[in-house]
Amino acid sequence: MRKHIILQTDFGLSDGAVSAMYGVALSVDPWLRIFDLTHDIPPFNIWEASYRLYQTVEYWPEDSVFVSVVDPGVGTDRLSVVVKTGLNQYIVTPDNGTLTHIKDKFGIVEARIIEEEFNRLPNSGESYTFHGRDVYVYTAARLASGIISFEDVGPELSVENLTLLPLAKTEVKEKEKVITGNIDILDVRFGNLWTNIERELFVETGVLYGDFLEVTIENNKRHLYKNMIKFVRSFADSRLGEALLFVNSLDKIGVAINQGSFAKAYHIETGDNWKISFRKVDV
Template sequence: MLKHVVLQTDFGLSDGAVSAMYGVAKSVDPSIQVFDLTHHISPYNIWEASYRLYQTMSYWPEETVFVSVVDPGVGTDRLSVVVKTNSDQYIVTPDNGTLTHVKSHIGIKEVRIIDEKINRLPRSGESHTFHGRDIYAYTAARLSAGVIRYEEVGPKRDEDRITCLKEENAAINKGIIRGCIDILDVRFGNVWTNIDRRLLVEADYQYGDRLYVTISHHQKDVYKNKLLFVRSFAETHLGEPLLYINSLDKGAIALNQGSFAKAYHIGTGTSWGVFIQKVDE
């Protein structure tokens, strides 16, 4: 089987940090194929890292090893873990909330704490600020290359003790759907909600309907408008706001060839509420 290691960080690409992680992996086994998920997670944004893993992982084969390093607690007593998911993939990461969406939507079979006495880059000195290179990339490569078995990562930990961030479930009540903004489609400024398509079906919303959409932040309304519910952007005019189903089968809000998030200063997280209902004829 091909050896895949997929890296995600908030490091950016303006210095040598990511290249160093590549080098560590290749030093373990030159045949390992190293890929980038993204290195443009917003600095310290654990929620965003958690979501990007969920967004991406299901499209990779079994046995792929993911490394996610968004680690504002590096050097503290937070744990470093490797989890095996229900889809037989692995994630090497700090236990700081990065596994939130994977645990909820994919599922975790087993958790092991990284034994840093064994799984640490030799001659990495006393540095405690670059675990992405010295521990995570090194452990991921050893696991992917078969240098160590999963059981040799370190001691088991109860899956229920994994650190998770607060999530909010979308729901429907009397024809009104309530959800929150999970993430932004950053480059295009589209707003991705946690409202599953099945809720829109349950509410009997049809393509072509005009729907009344309200967005609030800390329970204060910041946007209200009637949006057309469409299959694709081509069904609206340039600059027109719209509601559509995104690539994760969730409701999303956009401006046709514009950034909705920038236009209305929209952020992400459970403090950003989204309410959808049919327009009264």
């Protein structure tokens, strides 16, 4: 039975790169079903590639094959790998940190290094700048169509030796009733902030829908925002233009402006240095 292939890149759609990947996959097996996760990852942004996989993979069937190509190290000695996840899916990608969130959230049960002697597009020459076409989607198509097995990808790599990015931890200061975490990523189109703080932490600290929380955002210890925001069940529970706290689609706490962009309004970005804290207050 053929498996699905799902593609993610930072290539965009303004040239022929993604189309070439489709063509390679279909030349391996014209009956493959190929889908796009996104091709709008910001150039070279490995963190966002990792997060978008985490946002998506659990909603696809077992045996789906994901190809993620955000590869600033293309042509270097970084490894090319295929991993089998704890959800019984496969991800084909450079070993550069793209698997960070998958390993943390769902687990990786086995990893293999792509052996290019056997798993490289024939007649692709000496080019080492387009592994997405010549190695990754070619290997994914052969795996998805059953031409090769997972074991045929290449030698096994210890899961513990995979390259991972640092993940920020959340912190709860029970005495002060403060929850601190990071702004992991933006809901790009709408400008909402997605934090790494699980909804369960709000439950454990007694935060209920309708409560007001003091929200503080800082970057490199420089305060950029501090205000009271209401925790609501849906956007309909707030007024137009009002800031709100909500539970996003990954069951984490988000910050938004109803029909506005919180990120643009307050010049908020994402990353290790972007900290956010919540303190429940009585009003």
